[in-house]
Amino acid sequence: MGMPDAEGHGPPDGLPDLPPEWGRVVVPEDPSALAEEAAQVRRELRRRTSAARWRRRLGLTPHADGRPALGLPLLVLLLAVLTTTAGLITVTWPRSPRGGERPTVLPLPSTPVPLVGRSLPALDLVDAEQTPVPLRGLLPAMIILVDGCACAEQVAAAAGAAPAGVRVVSVAGGREVTPAPAVGSPVRALADPTGELRAALHLPAQPGAAPALLVDRDGTVVRVLPELGAPADYRDDLVRLAG
The missing domain is CATH 1.20.5 (Single alpha-helices involved in coiled-coils or other helix-helix interfaces)
Incomplete structure (x- = not known):
């Protein structure tokens, strides 16, 4: 059997000698x-x-x-x-060009054709007293949209160039007739409350620009002017409308 430790305790009965570095080994009576x-x-x-x-x-x-x-x-x-x-896949993967590098400028179309050669829509506009006015009842006519520009000088020049029998009609947006027609003016001033004429023209309103439609007596649009210019640009068309 083993030697007793410093306190005089030897290894438990029935156990072989244990290493001295283990110190004193106590076996409890209750294994739990x-x-x-x-x-x-x-x-x-x-x-x-x-x-x-x-x-x-x-x-x-x-x-x-x-x-x-x-x-x-x-x-x-x-x-x-x-x-x-x-990393290589990320670098070499094709990418769509960035839109911010160079802005895309959409130019104003010089010759809009959606209405040319077609019948003018049957629209009812309103006058200064809010009385409905059938647009097709004013033909033949040069119809000028003044919702983006009053362009009083150009409208007056168009009225002066129109031959007898051809009306010049200015059409404002909304229900208010602007500018108010002058007393004795040859221009028939109306307003388009629903904006249908502008929508049919397929031309967005541009500040400082007044587009015009030339419509014959049968209601066919013969020409669209994206921007009203000098009377020399459309005088011949006015003459043909009167024929």
């Missing part, structure tokens, strides 16, 4: 007192077993001859290759 220590030992064993299993799966366990495993270097190399490939 060791339940907590046993559970801790089992947890540690499970942790070590799981760690060893994952090391074997990843190839991190050294070979039997002491050579280091290649699993970790190969894993690092694979990650580097994947990262480089993803």
Whole structure:
């Protein structure tokens, strides 16, 4: 049997000699007192077993001859290759051009044709007293839209160039007739409450521009002027409307 320790206690009966560095070994009478220590030992064993299993799966366990495993270097190399490939794909992937580099300017169409050669829509406009006025009842006519520009001088010049039998009609947007017609003016001033004439023309309102339509007595639009200019530009058309 073993030698007694410094306090005179020897190893428990029935046990072989224990290493002296273990110190005094006390065996409890109730084995349940060791339940907590046993559970801790089992947890540690499970942790070590799981760690060893994952090391074997990843190839991190050294070979039997002491050579280091290649699993970790190969894993690092694979990650580097994947990262480089993803970067190359991102750089070389075709991209749509950015719209902010150069603004796109849509020029005002010089010859809008949606209404040319077609019948003028049957629209009812209103006068200064809000009385409905059928537009087709004023033909033949030169119809000038003044919702973007009053253009009083150009409208007056058009009225002066119109031959007998051809009316000049100014059409404002909304319900208010603007500018108000002067007393004795040859221009028939109306308003388009619904904006249907502007929509049918397919020309957005431009500040400082007054487009015009020349419509014959049968209601066919023979010409569209995107911007009313000098009478010389449309005088011949006015003469043909009177024929």
